[in-house]
Amino acid sequence: MKKAIFFLAVMFSVCMYPQDIEPTFEKVGKMVKATYFHENGEIAQTGYLLKGKLHGQWFMYDVSGKKIASGKYNEGKKSGKWFFWKGQILKEVDFAENRIVNVKNWNQSELVSVDK
16 A cells, blocks of 8 residues: 555656646745646646755646645655545655655545555
């Protein structure tokens, strides 16, 4: 189960999106706000870079603009709680140093399983 969640998490990494529309980068203080797009022009991902590494809150969207994932990076590594939406299922994945430490599956606001 953890391998499946890890594959899902990796699937949303920045390098997996083919880019026909150039991403945008905007300096915000010490960080750079990055926005990546789907081929249809909808936002695919948005978040921040610090010293060239993913850092802070990131959001991922499907081709219709619906949010499918959100979480935080700390100097290029996934950390803390990440959320992945697919239909009626919400996966809550806890990361520590880019490694999955816990997964919870939620369905319509009810806990349906816990994997450790």
